[in-house]
Amino acid sequence: MANSKYAYVRNFELPDPLLPGCYLICRLDGHSFHRFSEEHAFVKPNDERALKLIDHAAKDLMSEYKDIILAFGESDEFSFLLRKSTNLYNRRQAKILTTLTSYFTSCYVFHWPQYFPDTPLRYPPSFDGRIVLYPDERAIRDYFSWRQADTHINNLYNTVFWALVQQGGQTTTEAHATLRGTFSAQKHELLFQRFQVNYNEISARFKKGSVIVRELLNEPEDVTATLELEPVTTRGEETIRAPPKRKEKRKPKTTIEILHCDIIGDEFWQARPHLLAS
Ligand SMILES: Nc1nc2c(ncn2[C@@H]2O[C@H](COP(=O)(O)OP(=O)(O)OP(=O)(O)O)[C@@H](O)[C@H]2O)c(=O)[nH]1
Numbered sequence: 001m002a003n004s005k006y007a008y009v010r011n012f013e014l015p016d017p018l019l020p021g022c023y024l025i026c027r028l029d030g031h032s033f034h035r036f037s038e039e040h041a042f043v044k045p046n047d048e049r050a051l052k053l054i055d056h057a058a059k060d061l062m063s064e065y066k067d068i069i070l071a072f073g074e075s076d077e078f079s080f081l082l083r084k085s086t087n088l089y090n091r092r093q094a095k096i097l098t099t100l101t102s103y104f105t106s107c108y109v110f111h112w113p114q115y116f117p118d119t120p121l122r123y124p125p126s127f128d129g130r131i132v133l134y135p136d137e138r139a140i141r142d143y144f145s146w147r148q149a150d151t152h153i154n155n156l157y158n159t160v161f162w163a164l165v166q167q168g169g170q171t172t173t174e175a176h177a178t179l180r181g182t183f184s185a186q187k188h189e190l191l192f193q194r195f196q197v198n199y200n201e202i203s204a205r206f207k208k209g210s211v212i213v214r215e216l217l218n219e220p221e222d223v224t225a226t227l228e229l230e231p232v233t234t235r236g237e238e239t240i241r242a243p244p245k246r247k248e249k250r251k252p253k254t255t256i257e258i259l260h261c262d263i264i265g266d267e268f269w270q271a272r273p274h275l276l277a278s
């Protein structure tokens, strides 16, 4: 074959399988969103439009890839949990990471005009991505607790910081200096005393981030099973019933829900044992 002398280059393409039996977390993060948020005049510290947009892209990704069972997002990042038994693209790392990242990015751009109707995109945004393998449920729960704790710490800091700048008239350098070394309780107090803001009353979306979960739907009774018992004919005194049909193994029905709730602690996970089961 004319091409055969070139075909050896194929051998340089090495397989990149992800270890079986481990949970996969794919985390995507906006590239240089400090600049992107400035150029597109995001509201500080939280732009609800931007957060709803990134949630929308994440939900689209979960609709497209059914093996994503849970996602958590804050600021310019989203983490996606894939079930440990997933065989998506034969668990090829580059294939999974690149398709997820590019589909998510396309969805972000695709829905942009819906959330920013008066702000045309000045340049195309991009996201970086990584996949990390986790061996057990404990690590998965700790991973999401870590991201949500991060959301809380950043949001509290940013809320007080921008109150000091926007309402308190401090420069950004002064505001950083005011907050240096302060504990959480002191930040709450400062917000309340100086700006009459009760942090607990701030939107849950800002305080807790976005949790997107594939919830199990309660399935209605299987009506075909009852119909199968109806007699189809009689011979003499004998009633002949339809032969029992082989019951189809149905996948449980699911729905994708966006929540802004505590994922730290047992309650969330105990209510959803299906998430980490397979
Ligand atoms: N004003 C505003 N800025 C936001 C919002 N969400 C994210 N950002 C910006 O996006 C940044 C995200 O942080 P990082 O991911 O650490 O920073 P980055 O500039 O994206 O840098 P890399 O991720 O390393 O490329 C924040 O520091 C903010 O500047 C928002 O709702 N409002």
Ligand SMILES: [Mg+2]
Pocket: 029, 030, 031, 032, 033, 034, 076
């Ligand atoms: Mg970023």
